[in-house]
Amino acid sequence: MPATISVNGRVTPATEAVIPVLDHGFLYGEGIYETLRTYNGGPFLLDRHMRRLRNSARMIVLDLPFTDAELADRIRGTMSAAALHGAEAYIRVLVTRGVGELTYDPAATPVPSVVIIVKPQIDPPPDAYERGVRVIIADIVRNHPETVNPMIKSNNLLNSALAAQQAIRRGGFEGIMRNYRGELSELTTANLFIVKDRVAFTPPLESGLLPGITREFLFEVGAAVGIPVREQVLRDEDLFAADEAFLTSTTRELVPIAQVDERTIGTGRPGPVAKALLDEFRRRAWSGGPA
């Protein structure tokens, strides 16, 4: 099913949704975004996504031209127009610097462009959860936090796109990226976790990564099922010696990693910790939120 798209409040099918060439999102990659999905038709953890969107905006010095309630309204309107007939929605909200002269001066672009893309949520194949996936470690280094900080969920995705291209070429489901110090940071569109002795570890924000909403939620999920979830600097050897590994993201929830390049992780099958966390994650998501 094709996407339904709102561009500055005008909702059309994807084929009719257009942005001017002089939009600085197109010219300079100046913009930010969020990806959400629904459970039972409601956007999951919407307030947390709003908070992260505002933080990204602040970090690129962009004033968002809407309140949380107004954006929620626009999302709802786009979802209604999309008429998903009971299917769950994938929702992408993008805000760019807006249209203006060819200059980096923000004064040239007083009005940000706001785009909302809605289409059916496509889950990874059941096989990914049942057998685990193979990922690769990319050679492309994650952006140094003092260049384009990975904390910003930026439309400027070349760093991730180049690493993802390597993963695709090498037949990986995803690509792990290291930071400039050689520590593991995250995957091209997901956060990384390993499990050792029934404790789940994920790299700290200081390792240079996006503070994933699913990653954050997993600390609460872990606490509920008695599995400690901690931040720790991780290196290749921690990953290779792990009992389990998995990735998290809004659209893929928690996917076990069975293999990294040619190395098997743990037993090479999804492990009990990943399974317990995924079960509890889904229970909460389908029952309407964090409670």
Ligand SMILES: Cc1ncc(COP(=O)(O)O)c(C=O)c1O
């Ligand atoms: C670079 C990167 N890291 C992590 C994530 C996972 O974040 P979330 O759980 O908020 O979807 C994403 C999501 O797209 C991402 O692009």
